[in-house]
Amino acid sequence: MIPEDLFYSAEHEWVRLEGDVAIIGITDFAQDQLGDIVYVDLPAEGESLESGTVVGELESTKSVSDVFTPVSGEVIARNDALEATPEVINSDPYGEGWLIKVRTSGEDPTDGLLTAEAYSAVVSA
Template sequence: MIPEDLYYSEEHEWVRLDEDIATIGITDFAQDQLGDIVYVELPAVGDVVQAGSVIGELESTKSVSDIFSPLSGEVVARNEALDGGPEVINSDPYGEGWLIRVRPSDEDPKASLLEAEAYKALIPD
């Protein structure tokens, strides 16, 4: 399941661009590889994130995995619902399981991201 209307990073994050705000989450492939997610650590509203940098952690029953920012900008929202129910990332990674919203500082936030077809080529069938 790879929605065509999103952009992707090689680290398995997705990005939905809505005017000047980017919503970021992890892909269905990533949540499947992690297993049952039991804890999420996210940056705070107001934090500035850099593309490619670690911005948080996902802890699952299998392992702990870093979350990488697919773009640079200022965090304008974090999904507070994940604090009490991180498992929603497993059940709805492209919807209610979003992680953060960022106001991109890049001129063209899409420039370093992959379109759905290119991302599909990265993951095994």
């Protein structure tokens, strides 16, 4: 399941743009590879992020995985509900399982991101 209306990173994060705000989460492929997610570490509100850098981590029953930000900007919201129920990322990665919201900075926030078709080719390879 790869929604057509989102942008993707090669590190398996998705981006939904709403004006200058990017909502970021991990893809269905990523959550499936991780297995049952049991802990989430996210950046604080107000933190400045640089595209491509590690901004948190997800711990599953299999491993610990870094979360990268696919866009630059300032964290304006984090999904604090995931602290109590991190498994929502497994059951609804593109909805209630979102991780952070970032007010984007710079030119085009989609620069360097993949379309659904291009991301599909990445996970099929």
